[in-house]
Structures are given as structure tokens and as C-alpha cells.
Amino acid sequence: QKxxxxxxxxxxxxxxxxxxxxxxYSDRVSQSFFWxxxxxxxxxxxxxxxxxxxxxxxxxxxxQLNKASQYVSLLIRDSxxxxxxxxxxxxxxxxxxxxxxxxxxxxxxxx
Amino acid sequence: GAVVSQHPSRVICKSGTSVKIECRSxxxxxxxxxxxxxxxxxxxxxxxxxxxxSKATYEQGVEKDKFLINHASLTLSTLTVTSAHPEDSSFxxxxxxxxxxxxTQYFGPGTRLTVL
Numbered sequence: 001q002k003x004x005x006x007x008x009x010x011x012x013x014x015x016x017x018x019x020x021x022x023x024x025y026s027d028r029v030s031q032s033f034f035w036x037x038x039x040x041x042x043x044x045x046x047x048x049x050x051x052x053x054x055x056x057x058x059x060x061x062x063x064q065l066n067k068a069s070q071y072v073s074l075l076i077r078d079s080x081x082x083x084x085x086x087x088x089x090x091x092x093x094x095x096x097x098x099x100x101x102x103x104x105x106x107x108x109x110x111x
Numbered sequence: 112g113a114v115v116s117q118h119p120s121r122v123i124c125k126s127g128t129s130v131k132i133e134c135r136s137x138x139x140x141x142x143x144x145x146x147x148x149x150x151x152x153x154x155x156x157x158x159x160x161x162x163x164x165s166k167a168t169y170e171q172g173v174e175k176d177k178f179l180i181n182h183a184s185l186t187l188s189t190l191t192v193t194s195a196h197p198e199d200s201s202f203x204x205x206x207x208x209x210x211x212x213x214x215t216q217y218f219g220p221g222t223r224l225t226v227l
Contacts, residue, residue: 032214043204043221044155049213088155090216097143097208099216103154 002027004091006102013109019076021105023089026070032092033065033072034099039085047087048074079109114138115207117219124195125227132190132222134205140185141207145216146178148201155204161188195226 003026013019021035032051036044050056050063050072062075072091076083086106092099114137124130134144144161159169159180167180179191188207192199204221208214 034215036218041202043218046215046217049215051213092214097210097214098145098157098160101155101157 002030002091002093002100004089004100004102006087006089006105008103008105010106010108013079013107015079015081015109015111017079017109019079019083019107019109021074021076021087021089021107022071023073023091023102024071025089025091025100027091027093027100028070029093029095030067030070030091031094032099033063034090034092035061035063035072035074036088036090037085038088038104044088076107079107081109081111083107084109113209113215113217115205115217115219117205117222119222120220121223121225123225123227126196127194130192130195130224132192132203132205132224134188134190134207134219136186136207136209136217139207139209141188142185142210143208144182144188145206145208146180146188146190147204147206149204149221150201158190192224195224197226200224200226 035048038044048063056063060077064073086104088104089102090099118133146158147155159167161167161182182188206216206218
């Protein structure tokens with residue numbers, strides 16, 4: 001069974017700090033990796049996708065993928081209170097179009 | 112681009128009635144749409160995968176006669192909760208698959224169902 005693991009948190013960081021969110025997955029043939037942000041009472045919103053090893057940067061967000069170690073992370077630089085949300089990691093194998101979601105990590109950015 | 116709408120955003124109904132929720136991909140064609148439900152402070156739970164022109168594939172434990180799914184076109188899927196009961200109260204979220212190289216899911220805004 002494919003598993004995607006995330007620490008449920010909450011992860012609490014001060015405003016302006018770097019928030020680091022981690023995700024590990026069990027399926028070695030996973031090929032596509034996604035980070036979604038979900039505010040309380042709202043639906044998930046796609047933040048980043050990453051497909052190859054290394055870093056991918058988009059504004060204040062950086063996704064990092066290490067397939068050998070089977071983990072993907074999301075760094076948020078200069079964290080703002082508006083970044084406070086639950087961050088969902090999703091992983092998809094090449095042979096499937098259905099991603100597996102982690103349970104999410106709650107992030108709290110305090111002023 | 113890649114906008115998914117859902118209607119209604121919120122519905123309150125009496126026990127025993129049926130409720131239909133629509134999911135539309137507004138600016139792309141989605142051969143596959145997904146239906147999730149989410150209870151407060153809980154994770155997403157995939158209910159079913161909806162493919163245009165064919166029967167939906169339901170996850171284990173999801174009653175197909177209870178949750179009717181129709182994917183009549185490449186931009187529209189509907190979920191009907193039949194004979195709703197208070198335990199069906201939840202946040203229902205659809206997503207649409209944008210294929211191609213990225214093969215990414217985009218979520219609708221969700222429908223909050225309250226059954227009295």
C-alpha cells in the first residue's frame with residue numbers, strides 16, 4: 001500500500017523565519033510530487049509541483065526532492081502569518097493518475 | 112488557468128432528501144474528476160474517481176448507491192447524495208485532472224453539506 005507520511009504538527013515558526021515541511025513516501029516508483037495549501041474551511045490549493053531530484057523555487061517557496069531517500073520537502077522563506085494553514089503533500093506514481101495524499105502538516109506563523 | 116468550480120458552496124437539507132453537487136472545469140477539459148470528503152480537522156478522503164463517459168470507480172467502503180456520480184461531459188461531474196442523513200454532513204470537494212506532462216489535480220472550492 002502506498003503511504004505518504006507527514007508530521008501533523010503544528011509547526012510553529014515566528015514571522016520572517018523559514019518554515020520547513022517534510023514528507024516521506026513509500027512507493028519507490030513515484031514520479032510526481034505536489035504540495036497543496038489548505039486554509040481552514042477551504043479546499044486545497046496547488047502551490048508547487050516537482051518531478052526531478054533537486055530544488056525548485058517559486059517566489060518564497062522551494063520544493064526539494066530526494067528520490068533516493070524518498071522524501072520531498074517544502075521550504076517557505078520569510079514566513080508570514082498568512083502562510084498559516086495545513087500543507088498537504090501528494091505523491092503520484094507513473095503508472096497511476098491518482099495521487100496519494102498525506103494527512104497534512106499544520107503550520108502556524110506567529111507575529 | 113486550471114479553474115474548477117463547484118456548486119452549491121453550501122447546502123442545508125432535511126434528512127431523507129437528496130442533494131446534487133456540481134463540479135465544473137471552467138477552462139480545460141477533464142477526462143477524470145475526483146470526489147473527496149473531509150470531516151473537520153481530518154484528512155482528505157477519496158470517495159470515487161469519475162471518468163467521462165464511464166461508470167465511476169468507488170473507493171472501498173463508499174456506497175455507490177448512496178453517492179451517485181455522473182460524469183456526463185469533459186467539463187462536468189455531479190455527485191448526488193441520496194437519502195441524506197446527518198452522518199453525511201461533511202465538506203465535499205471535487206478535483207479535476209489536467210493531463211499532459213504535469214498531470215496535476217486542481218480542486219474546486221468545496222461544498223459544505225449539513226443534513227438536519
